[in-house]
Structures are given as C-alpha cells and as structure tokens.
Amino acid sequence: MIRSLFxxxxxxxxxxxxxxxxxxxxxxxxxHVTSMGLVAGIIIFWDMxxxxxxLTRVPVSKxxxxxxxxxxxxxxxxxxxxxxxxxxxxxxxxxxxYFWMKNFFLLLALVxxxxxxxxxxxxxxxxxxxxxxxxxxxxxxxxxxxxxAGIIVTGRMIAYSGLVPDWWIALELG
Amino acid sequence: MSMLxxxxxxxxxxxxxxxxxxVWPTPIVQNIHLIAIAVFAGSVLVVDLRMLGRxxxxxPLAQLARSVEPWLYGSFVVLVLTGIPQMTSTxxxxxxxPFFWWKMQAVLIGVIWTLTVRRRISMRTEAELGPVWPKMVxxxxxxxxxxxxxxARLIGLMG
Numbered sequence: 001m002i003r004s005l006f007x008x009x010x011x012x013x014x015x016x017x018x019x020x021x022x023x024x025x026x027x028x029x030x031x032h033v034t035s036m037g038l039v040a041g042i043i044i045f046w047d048m049x050x051x052x053x054x055l056t057r058v059p060v061s062k063x064x065x066x067x068x069x070x071x072x073x074x075x076x077x078x079x080x081x082x083x084x085x086x087x088x089x090x091x092x093x094x095x096x097x098y099f100w101m102k103n104f105f106l107l108l109a110l111v112x113x114x115x116x117x118x119x120x121x122x123x124x125x126x127x128x129x130x131x132x133x134x135x136x137x138x139x140x141x142x143x144x145x146x147x148x149a150g151i152i153v154t155g156r157m158i159a160y161s162g163l164v165p166d167w168w169i170a171l172e173l174g
Numbered sequence: 175m176s177m178l179x180x181x182x183x184x185x186x187x188x189x190x191x192x193x194x195x196x197v198w199p200t201p202i203v204q205n206i207h208l209i210a211i212a213v214f215a216g217s218v219l220v221v222d223l224r225m226l227g228r229x230x231x232x233x234p235l236a237q238l239a240r241s242v243e244p245w246l247y248g249s250f251v252v253l254v255l256t257g258i259p260q261m262t263s264t265x266x267x268x269x270x271x272p273f274f275w276w277k278m279q280a281v282l283i284g285v286i287w288t289l290t291v292r293r294r295i296s297m298r299t300e301a302e303l304g305p306v307w308p309k310m311v312x313x314x315x316x317x318x319x320x321x322x323x324x325x326a327r328l329i330g331l332m333g
Contacts, residue, residue, distance in 0.1 A: 026331040033208075034323045041216030045242075055220075055241060058233050066229045070219075152212060153205045160201055 003173075006090040018088035025085065032081040036155075038074030040148055042067050047148070049133075050141030056131035061124050095174030097164040102154035109147040116140040178269060185265030193263035200263065203256045210252040211323070217246035218288075221296055222315050225308035235308070239296035246288075271333055277325035284318040 048054035223229035268274040
C-alpha cells in the first residue's frame with residue numbers, strides 16, 4: 001500500500017518536472033540543511049536546559065515561550081523542503097533504510113515532546129528556576145538529544161543507501 | 175603563490191588514503207560534523223536572536239553570551255577536527271571547487287567577527303550599547319554562518 005502511494009507520486013507530472021530540474025534538488029537540500037541549524041540548534045539548547053547541561057540560569061518556560069516560534073519556523077522550512085525532496089524522488093526514498101529510520105526517530109521525538117507536555121510540562125512552574133531539573137525532565141531532555149542526533153545522522157546516511165543491514169537488502173524494495 | 179602543491183600534498187597523505195579506502199570513517203566523520211553544526215548553530219542563534227531583541231530577552235545579554243561560550247568554542251573545535259579529514263581526503267576536489275573557497279573565506283571572516291566585534295558587543299552592558307549596534311552585529315553573524323553552511327553543502331552538490 002505504501003509502495004503504491006510512492007509509485008503514484010512518482011508518475012505525477014509535477015514530481016517528474018521537479019525530478020528533472022537541474023538545480024531543484026541542490027537548492028532544496030541546501031535549504032534543508034541550513035534550516036536544520038535553526039531547528040536542531042534551538043531544540044538542542046532547549047533539551048540541554050532540561051538535562052541541566054546549558055542555560056541553567058534561564059527559566060524553562062522562557063525558553064519554551066520565546067524560542068518555540070523560531071523552532072517552528074525552522075521546522076516548517078525543514079518539513080517543506082524535506083517533503084519536496086521526497087515528492088520529487090519518491091522511488092529513491094522508498095527503498096532507503098535510513099529514510100524510514102529517520103521518520104521513525106522523528107515520530108519518537110514527537111511522542112517524547114507530547115509526553116513531556118502532557119505530563120512533566122504541567123509542573124514546570126514548580127522547578128523551572130532550578131539549575132537541576134527533576135529526573136523525568138532530565139530524561140526527556142536526554143531522550144530528545146539522542147533522538148535528534150539520530151534524526152541528523154540517519155538523514156545524512158540517506159546518501160549511503162548501500163551501507164545498510166543485509167536483511168534490508170534482502171527485502172528487495174527497489 | 176599557488177596553493178595547489180599544498181593541496182596535492184594533503185591529498186597524497188597516508189591519512190587521506192585511509193579515509194578513501196575504508197568504508198565507515200568518512201560517514202562517521204561527516205555525521206559528527208553535522209551534529210557539531212547543530213550545536214554551533216544553536217550557540218550562535220541563541221545569542222544573535224537575543225541581540226536582535228528576540229528570544230531570551232529576559233536574560234542579560236552578557237550572561238547569555240558567556241553561558242553558551244563553551245558550546246560555541248567546543249563545537250567549533252569539533253567542526254575543525256572533523257573537517258580536516260574531509261578536506262584532505264578530497265583535496266583536489268576542494269581546491270578546484272569555488273564553493274570551498276567561498277566557505278573558507280566566510281569561515282575566516284566569521285571567526286574574526288565572532289572573536290572581535292561580536293564578542294565585545296555581546297559582553298558589554300546593554301544600556302551602553304543602544305538599540306542599533308547589537309542588531310547589526312547579529313545580522314552580520316547570521317549572514318556569515320548561513321553562507322558558510324550554504325557554501326559547504328554546495329561543495330558536495332555542485333563540485
């Protein structure tokens with residue numbers, strides 16, 4: 001089912017036009033990597049605050065309130081350029097091990113973020129001025145740091161489509 | 175004086191051959207480089223946004239700048255260390271790429287700007303600075319480091 005979705009996009013006229021554009025891919029990838037600096041840069045410092053590694057004198061809610069719009073801006077550029085690259089070369093990404101790993105990590109990062117908001121985030125006012133945050137907040141910070149490192153690494157590794165486990169190649173996806 | 179002999183020398187090093195002949199060292203170094211870019215970008219942006227009057231405005235500028243300094247310098251050292259093998263193992267490609275020289279010139283200006291003007295401004299008491307100076311310094315800083323990233327990515331994509 002997923003395969004047919006990717007194949008359906010692959011034959012769309014717009015996808016073909018973008019795929020055959022000479023500078024489209026380099027421009028999209030460059031914008032993707034540059035805006036990654038904005039998204040990951042902010043998320044890393046937010047996480048490091050939660051983990052007690054940086055900005056320990058800044059209240060957590062201040063980081064959340066003032067940096068969230070900038071992170072969202074970067075995330076929108078990232079999502080748009082990322083989606084455009086997949087849209088223009090669906091059959092390059094469909095069989096790519098690291099592409100799916102990256103999406104998996106993105107999903108986990110989102111779950112971690114939502115969990116933090118729903119649970120730990122509710123008590124922020126009680127501890128946000130402490131340099132050392134409560135254990136669950138520190139764990140959420142470390143988990144997010146690890147996941148974003150994973151997202152960056154698997155994103156870069158998409159270019160190394162041959163350096164994958166044998167069982168993945170055995171699936172013969174493309 | 176041409177720098178070509180120097181680049182030929184780098185490309186001929188045993189160290190460079192090691193990276194070309196083995197499978198994993200190059201992607202591992204590239205990935206560490208990319209994670210360091212994210213940390214470096216965060217360290218730069220937290221302070222630059224603050225100088226633009228955005229972001230963490232309730233934290234004194236000098237305090238903020240000082241607290242991210244270890245991450246700024248630390249990630250830059252990692253960037254240089256992981257950049258060296260990527261440069262030497264593809265030395266001639268780099269030498270002939272206009273984007274490599276674009277990137278390195280922007281890095282050089284960026285480092286000078288960050289260690290001199292930007293450092294002086296971000297460590298001063300804000301009341302003495304007025305509204306214009308910090309904004310100008312931040313815009314130049316963001317422009318320089320953005321052009322480094324763009325130039326760097328284009329070395330690989332456009333040669």
